[in-house]
Amino acid sequence: MLIDSHCHLDRIDLAPYQNDFACFMKEAANCQIEHLLCIAIDLENYPAMLALVSAYPQYPLRWRAPQ
Numbered sequence: 001m002l003i004d005s006h007c008h009l010d011r012i013d014l015a016p017y018q019n020d021f022a023c024f025m026k027e028a029a030n031c032q033i034e035h036l037l038c039i040a041i042d043l044e045n046y047p048a049m050l051a052l053v054s055a056y057p058q059y060p061l062r063w064r065a066p067q
Helices: 021-030 046-053
Strands: 002-007 033-039 061-064
Touching: 021 033, 033 046
Parallel strands: 002 033, 033 061
Antiparallel strands: none
């Protein structure tokens, strides 16, 4: 099991994944990454990040409020 303990999923360059976030998430699962701690840069960006990751309820995504 692998855990990415700090990632900005709303800032990923998706070019290697045909510009498809779903393709990226599938590759993460294929690499046995089981948990992602998603970090929003600020509260203004949080809704967009939440919309992006909320399509993956089976994938345990977490959000940490910006300080």
